[in-house]
Amino acid sequence: MYTTVPKPSSKPTVCVCCARLEMTTSANPQPASRDDPSLRRAVVLELIRLHAGMLLRLPWVLLFMACGIGWLIHAHVVVSSWVAWAGGTVAAECLRAAYAKRVLQHIHRLDPDKVHSRLTWLAACAGGMVGLCPVLFLRFMPIADQAVLVIVLFATPAAGVSVAVSSRQILAAYSLLILAPCGLSWIMLYPQHTGPASALTALYWLFILGVAGDGEHLLRRAVLIRNQRDQTLQDLERRNADVQAAMERAEQSSQARDRVLAAASHDLRQPLHALSVYSAILVARPSQEVLPEIAQNIDKLVRNLGGLLHGLLDLSRLSAGHYAVDRQRVSLDRLAEDICREFDAQAADKDLTLRRDLQHVRLYDDPLVIGRIVRNLLDNAIKYTDHGHVGVQTCKTGSRAVLAITDTGRGIPQSEQDRIFEEFYQLGNPGRDYGRGVGLGLAIVKRLCDLIGADIGLVSQPGRGTRFEILFDSRDDGPHRYTGTATANLNSLRGKSVYLVDDETDILHAMNLLLKSWGLKVRTAASIVAAEALFEQHGKPDWLIADLRLGEPEDGLSMASRLRQIHGYFPVLIITGDRAPEQFQTFAASGFRLLQKPIVAEKLAGKLLFMHDSRVA
Structure with missing residues (x-):
């Protein structure tokens, strides 16, 4: 099964105080504009929902009203005409009710404006059927019955105010087609009442429209308040979820920190205890036969301590977001080949074959980060492989570059494939044997992949092996170039000149011996004045190696920049134990190479070789 390791959530940590402030702010949103499309849509939808609900009951109301009118007029009109009118009126209301039921079932999929228009037309049809009553029957009735019928018909639009549910458009169509025929029929029977009847009918129609307008305004405000309430609840739920997630992340971070500190404390004690034992042996003046073994073991212990310290510092930088990425054009296959050469001897010591299948792949990324990823994965693969082979593959698939x-x-x-990326987690090492590593390699690989936006996945089967795949963005549009041409042959450095500047005498002496053992011509300076004297007497070197902190107002970075301005270009390597993020930004801007303490000889050699080969290229 192929496991893709998820990237960490990019959601920022939420301060509880800030969350409360934001919740308070969002709980009092600004009123929406009258012309806000979303508010208008919400109002129309609510109006349609309420109106459709009322229409479902209206056929029964009209049936009872038609029966009451029939009882009032049956002695004066032909019954068949009343039956036809009553049937048409109830049928119109049944049609409205059927459409209303369909609307309620599919309300969120329908266009509110179209539905509102159709409801208006249906209201006009229903009002027109009711309005036929005075046209058909009023002239056949005695004056007393006429008055009763007109009262009933004029009351019907008033009831329509609640049925229309604050829609002036629906109410206007419905009431006009009832009141107009009723008023005209009365005027035709009693022409002497033309003026008062017309005026009163018009005023009554405008009045009920005004009432509907007030209801529409109230409905708009009710919808707005409901939307604000819903939005406030959503904001509260979202903020609560953010705060809860932040608290969970803080708890996980605290647990991880406790786990890291506990494991680091244990892993530091073991080699320190061994070093104290070897120190006691050296104080006791052992025989010459055991000195090489002691020296070899001390070197191994120091390397283990350095690896642990480097891992902890890298984790700290990556967790704090202080790891500066320096993207360049990278030849992934050549970089992988160079790193494979570094591990050939380690693989040979275990009788393993280190296979390469390196297709030419170029990408734009940080070569140091990629190199660290490859080294950690290769080191793990060789460490946990007892027989067979270890393979390195580069290829391109689609728009992604693949390193396997x-x-x-x-x-x-x-069950363990997710946990192997946790800090200090190791398979099959419950006793914390520091000779088998400290369990930081894959944790650093995971965070480095997250840093540069690469995806990491693995497929593994117990007893048969493991395959890690890193997928990079394969775009190649960077201004710089790294081709991976550095060679592991220190002979290319012989005879080259190095100026070494450090205010610590012990470090200066040790570095001098190490560089001279590689065949370099080394000149040392314990101060900036002494370094300037070297440039004046001997000119510029092939490399300048300077400590960042020189115990003077001017640091190594400023000194190197000033000397470059005076004497021209020369490669500069700055050594520092400083982890402040602003320092990394300064280094990135200066273009100087950086090596962090504690120094491992292979890394120092690799830096010098890389700077040498890059200059030659």
Whole structure:
């Protein structure tokens, strides 16, 4: 099974105080504009929902009203004409009710404006059927019955105010087609009442429209208040979820920190205890036969301590977001080949074959980050493979560059494949044997992949091996170039000149011995004045190696920049133990190479070789 390791959530940590402030702010939103399309749509939808609900009951109301009118007029009109009118009126209301039922079932999929228009037309039809009553029957009735019928018909639009549910458009169509025929029929029977009847009918129609307008305004405000309430509840739920997530992340971070500190404390004590024992042996003046073994073991212990310290510092930088990315054009296959050469001897010591299948792939990314990823994965693969081979593959698939590290080692159970990226987590090492590493390699790989936006996945089967795949963005449009041409042969450095500047005498002496052992011509300076004297007497070197902190107002970075301005270009390597983010930004702007303490000889050699080969290229 192929496991893709998820990226961490990019959601920022939420301060509880800020969350409360934001919740308070969002709980009092600004009133929406009258012309706000979303508000208008919400109002129309609510109006349609309420109106359709009323229409479902209206056929029964009209049936009872038609029966009452029939009882009033049956002695004066032909019954068949009343039956036809009553049937048409109830049928019109049934049609409205049927459409209303369909609307309620599919209200969120329908266009509110179209539905509102159709409801208006249906209201006009229903009002027209009711309005036929005085046209058909009023002239056949005695004056007393006429008055009763007119009262009933004029009251019908008033009831329509509640049925229309604040829609002036629906009420206007419905009431006009009732009041107009009723008023005209009365005027035709009693022409002497033309003026008063017309005026009173018009005033009554305008009045009920005004009442409907007030209801529409109230409905708009009710919808707005409801929307604000819903929005406030959503904001509260979202903020509560953010705060809860922040608290969970803080708890997880606290647990991870406790776990890291506990494991680091244990892993530091073991080599320190061994060093104290070897120190006691050296004080006791051992025989010459055991000195090489002691020296070899001390070197191994120091490397383990340095690896642990480097891992902890890298994790700290990555967790705090202080790891500066320096993207360049990278030849992934050549970079992988160079790193494979570094591990050939380590693989040979275990009788493993280190296979390469390196297709030419170029991308724009940070070569140091990619190199760290490859080294950690290769080191793990060789460490946990007892027989067979370890393979490195580069290729391109679609728009992604692929780096794969495979082995025929012990494999990783499915249940453990997520946990292997945790700090200090190791399979099969419950006793914390520091000779088998400290369990930071894959944690750093995961965070470095997250840093540069690469995806990491793995497929593994216990007893058969593991395959890690890193997918990079394969775009190649960077202004710089790194081709991976650095060679592991220190012979190319012989005879080159190095100026070494450090205010610590012990470090200066040790570095001098190390560089001279590689065949370099080393000149040392314990101060900035002494360094300036070297440039005046001997000219510029092939490399300048300077400590950042020189115990003077001017640091190594400023000194190197000033000397470059005076004497021209020369490669500069700055050594520092400083982890402040502003320092990394300064280094990135200066273009100087950086090496962080504690120094490992292989890394120092790699830096010098890289700077040398880059200059030659």
